[in-house]
Amino acid sequence: MYKPRKPVFTKQKAPFGSWESTITTDLMLNSSVGLGEISIFNDDIYWIEMRANDGGRYVVVKRTLDGKESDAIPAEYNARTRVHEYGGGSYLMTEQGLVFANFSDQNLYLIDANDNCRKLTNQENCRYADMIYDKYQQRLICVREDHSNKSSEPVNTIVAIPFSDPDSETILLEGADFYANPRLSHDGKKLCWISWLHPNMPWDNTSLFISEINSAGGLESAQLIAGGDIDEAVCQPLWSPDDILYFISDRNNWWNIYRYTNDEVECVIELEAEFAVPQWSFRECNYDFVDQDSILAIYRQQGLAYLARINVHEKTCRTISLPYTDIESLVCDREHACFLAASPTEFASVILFDIEQESVSVIRKSNQLRLDQKYISIGETITFPVGEHDNAHAIFYRPQNRYFTGQDNEKPPLIVMSHGGPTGESHNGLKMVAQFFTSRGFAVLDVNYGGSSGYGRAYRQRLNSNWGIVDVNDCSKAALYAAEQGWVDKNRLAIRGGSAGGFTTLAALAFTDVFKAGASHYGVSDLEALAKETHKFESRYLDTLIGKYPEEQAVYKNRSPVNAVDKLSCPVIFFQGMEDKIVLPNQAEMMVDALKQKGIPVVYIAYEGEQHGFRQAKNIKRTLEAELYFYSTIFNFECADEIEPVEFL
Numbered sequence: 001m002y003k004p005r006k007p008v009f010t011k012q013k014a015p016f017g018s019w020e021s022t023i024t025t026d027l028m029l030n031s032s033v034g035l036g037e038i039s040i041f042n043d044d045i046y047w048i049e050m051r052a053n054d055g056g057r058y059v060v061v062k063r064t065l066d067g068k069e070s071d072a073i074p075a076e077y078n079a080r081t082r083v084h085e086y087g088g089g090s091y092l093m094t095e096q097g098l099v100f101a102n103f104s105d106q107n108l109y110l111i112d113a114n115d116n117c118r119k120l121t122n123q124e125n126c127r128y129a130d131m132i133y134d135k136y137q138q139r140l141i142c143v144r145e146d147h148s149n150k151s152s153e154p155v156n157t158i159v160a161i162p163f164s165d166p167d168s169e170t171i172l173l174e175g176a177d178f179y180a181n182p183r184l185s186h187d188g189k190k191l192c193w194i195s196w197l198h199p200n201m202p203w204d205n206t207s208l209f210i211s212e213i214n215s216a217g218g219l220e221s222a223q224l225i226a227g228g229d230i231d232e233a234v235c236q237p238l239w240s241p242d243d244i245l246y247f248i249s250d251r252n253n254w255w256n257i258y259r260y261t262n263d264e265v266e267c268v269i270e271l272e273a274e275f276a277v278p279q280w281s282f283r284e285c286n287y288d289f290v291d292q293d294s295i296l297a298i299y300r301q302q303g304l305a306y307l308a309r310i311n312v313h314e315k316t317c318r319t320i321s322l323p324y325t326d327i328e329s330l331v332c333d334r335e336h337a338c339f340l341a342a343s344p345t346e347f348a349s350v351i352l353f354d355i356e357q358e359s360v361s362v363i364r365k366s367n368q369l370r371l372d373q374k375y376i377s378i379g380e381t382i383t384f385p386v387g388e389h390d391n392a393h394a395i396f397y398r399p400q401n402r403y404f405t406g407q408d409n410e411k412p413p414l415i416v417m418s419h420g421g422p423t424g425e426s427h428n429g430l431k432m433v434a435q436f437f438t439s440r441g442f443a444v445l446d447v448n449y450g451g452s453s454g455y456g457r458a459y460r461q462r463l464n465s466n467w468g469i470v471d472v473n474d475c476s477k478a479a480l481y482a483a484e485q486g487w488v489d490k491n492r493l494a495i496r497g498g499s500a501g502g503f504t505t506l507a508a509l510a511f512t513d514v515f516k517a518g519a520s521h522y523g524v525s526d527l528e529a530l531a532k533e534t535h536k537f538e539s540r541y542l543d544t545l546i547g548k549y550p551e552e553q554a555v556y557k558n559r560s561p562v563n564a565v566d567k568l569s570c571p572v573i574f575f576q577g578m579e580d581k582i583v584l585p586n587q588a589e590m591m592v593d594a595l596k597q598k599g600i601p602v603v604y605i606a607y608e609g610e611q612h613g614f615r616q617a618k619n620i621k622r623t624l625e626a627e628l629y630f631y632s633t634i635f636n637f638e639c640a641d642e643i644e645p646v647e648f649l
Helices: 025-030 432-438 457-463 470-484 500-511 527-533 541-545 553-559 586-598 617-635
Strands: 033-041 044-051 057-063 069-071 091-094 097-101 108-111 117-119 126-134 139-146 155-162 170-173 178-184 190-196 207-213 219-227 234-239 245-249 256-261 264-269 287-291 294-301 304-311 316-320 326-333 336-343 346-354 359-365 380-385 391-397 414-418 443-448 493-498 517-521 572-577 602-607
Touching: 025 432, 025 617, 033 091, 033 326, 033 336, 033 346, 044 091, 044 346, 057 359, 091 126, 097 126, 126 178, 139 178, 155 178, 170 190, 178 234, 190 234, 207 234, 219 245, 219 256, 234 287, 287 326, 294 326, 304 326, 380 470, 391 432, 391 470, 414 432, 414 470, 414 500, 432 443, 432 617, 443 470, 457 470, 470 493, 470 500, 493 500, 493 617, 500 517, 517 617, 527 541, 527 553, 527 586, 572 586, 572 617, 586 602, 602 617
Parallel strands: 414 443, 414 493, 493 517, 517 572, 572 602
Antiparallel strands: 033 044, 044 057, 057 069, 091 097, 097 108, 108 117, 126 139, 139 155, 155 170, 178 190, 190 207, 207 219, 234 245, 245 256, 256 264, 287 294, 294 304, 304 316, 326 336, 336 346, 346 359, 380 391, 391 443
């Protein structure tokens, strides 16, 4: 019997960059939230949602055992702490109720069992984070950052705040430049914590201490357990159910799990993988106890994340098969665990994990969109040479669209993405910014240059004294590698980045001739100004990345893009939040003025009310669309989207 053939579908040929896409900014933002800070309390699950359509407000959300969800804080509050400016550890569930740090005044508030909300602290110049509950003393213990003395840097301490008399707040620990991770043993008799001193960052060198708690609630007999004067970054201390102290250390080059028992430190799992991430924010949690015999843990290896179950007695690690490539923020509670997870085709979601069955269910997605998979470009992890003995890593996204393909003999333009930090890492989950561009005909290369986390301490330290050199070289070599493979058009290479990634972007434009356009999102242009003006947490970061200031002033000047405008000859677009306390607006404005004077096409878009990273939906939308329009003018294609034009200065 004759069967008629199905019509053959042929994609329409159109210039790369000009393709129509269903992945629009409105679609991305209308049902999108940021997710983080998961916790479990009395079988209820809590997490933070950052809602761009609500002015970037951070909301604590509660999910009960029967699946009902509700906002746990009133609409007039914003649960976001500014300790270290990056925050984290902004709320805590206790037997007294929900405690959270409110963004507008940085005080702590308590919502009791009757939903009454009252101010718990009353400080004008203090910020709080990383709270724990001491049920034996009926108090909170947390990190405090005191900004009272405007003529000197803020003072960081660990304080105790009694619920019965919050005004009698007392300092438990002081003297170090920074504190994190106060954790109370289950019997209430010991407190551990992490501290570090300038010029270290928490991924350089930290100290882990234990102290006895006396009958009055004070600390005595402090004992150094790990770190100190040796090159060791200790993080995420956690007491086991039988009160043995576990922690993560990179003393063997990799962030592996250790414990302190019988007055000795021993390795629980030694693996060429990272069981931790850099402590940019408080309350990072990559492992938790199922019981006193086993741990669930997240580890990263070769750009991918895995969930594993560890037997602490046998010191074995069994990887659990899951459909995710990016996992973070893990907590356990008896039969279940919760974590955030994403895959190359699925949005980040809060996942409920049945520990016995090893099964997963999605309880909250960061975006409710149902994406057409034929618009999604799957990231490919690649490794490429950057020197005689060194390799770097990246995630490569090819152009992908259901209805379009490129014209004959045309190769796509490439956008190189340089992540922030610079001690950060690009993950291989669904990245909508990348998909926004790939679905319109761009290739995207998300680079984990030397200095990135996820590849061991030695790889992180490739950037020491070499910021602006190693990262620029690796991003440039990544772009040229993609062109040499025939994947992209060598004459249409662009680079973009935010914060430290913005510095790498500007430095690559100033000190190489690889790229033809760049986009700086609240990026650093003047290293001297950054060293003088940035906040306490990062005020000595450049000692390691560049050199001591002012002793190495010449190096700061030579590596600053603002001092090399004469070498820059391609257009740049700048985006800046006017309330940014990490990279001040003058960093962008100095560069814009210098480029204008030289006559190089430049665009400057500044947002009132935005800080470091944009949180308001209208500004996120404008930023992406403006960047696309900017590329269209440089690479000579017509946008399919209706976009408000950008103004070149």
